[in-house]
């Protein structure tokens with residue numbers, strides 16, 4: 112099969128389109144013919160091995176899994192003996208173990224959900240990382256309730272475009288923070304108000320927000336707290352584009368619980384958990400029309416390096432998706 116692989120950490124130049132064997136499949140796994148794969152900042156982290164702390168998970172000298180990509184949508188072609196849920200021919204989406212930038216990938220069946228027929232493979236591949244992170248940020252970490260004021264920073268991006276819509280569907284009044292070219296997109300997702308961060312800072316209206324979902328990752332915690340109500344919740348989803356040192360932009364996630372001890376505000380880092388129930392909940396929201404994945408640019412599999420270069424510029428609109436013929 113064709114796959115996007117790498118032997119060493121580095122820029123997108125280290126990626127190679129190669130012919131390799133199909134991945135082996137365990138008893139509790141299915142083999143999926145990949146039709147679309149999500150491109151997200153985690154792919155960049157695994158490709159570059161930065162910030163360096165990420166190498167503890169991905170491999171010290173080189174990535175342990177040679178094929179890039181985690182999120183996929185596709186068709187089951189074989190199922191292990193312990194798989195009770197899926198059969199060959201089923202259309203699924205979720206995360207895989209062996210790299211989704213490939214014609215085939217193996218995935219634990221508990222990390223997959225059935226793809227609704229009305230959802231395209233491209234839309235489905237956008238959900239597993241970004242949609243799930245947004246859902247867990249809005250529903251679990253911030254526990255958003257109807258009538259609350261919610262700010263989403265990075266509102267046009269992969270996570271943000273889901274978070275705006277999920278907060279709206281939860282009955283919140285939503286302010287989206289984005290660059291000037293994205294205001295119309297963010298309003299079309301349901302945002303009641305938009306802040307162009309190149310002209311105004313997020314604390315422009317004082318302590319107003321019950322919850323802030325920050326996916327952009329570059330603002331000091333003190334600045335974000337100035338925009339929160341006295342008992343508001345800050346959810347830090349992103350690390351921004353500082354990949355230097357051991358932790359890059361993720362030092363805020365470490366400082367947040369400490370700072371929480373000295374204020375009634377709740378400051379929490381978010382680590383997305385891969386759960387089939389959440390994929391299913393997002394599929395229901397999408398089928399009901401309450402949520403529409405924003406598929407931004409799509410690239411064919413062999414142009415994966417260009418897709419990652421575009422992502423690394425830091426300003427994608429919606430999700431970047433690879434299509435696999």
Ligand SMILES: NC(=O)c1ccc[n+]([C@@H]2O[C@H](COP(=O)([O-])OP(=O)(O)OC[C@H]3O[C@@H](n4cnc5c(N)ncnc54)[C@H](OP(=O)(O)O)[C@@H]3O)[C@@H](O)[C@H]2O)c1
Pocket residue numbers: 151152153240241244264265266267268269270271288289290291293308326327328329347348349350351381382383384422425426427428429
């Ligand atoms: N916590 C978790 O479990 C988890 C899971 C997945 C991803 N992440 C992390 O979450 C972050 C966001 O992921 P993503 O997929 O949403 O990334 P993305 O698709 O690249 O979106 C980031 C958005 O931030 C906006 N942005 C850039 N600079 C900004 C600034 N100064 N102020 C406000 N917005 C700014 C960009 O658009 P414009 O500037 O054009 O508006 C872009 O749309 C990444 O750091 C990623 O590693 C965390």
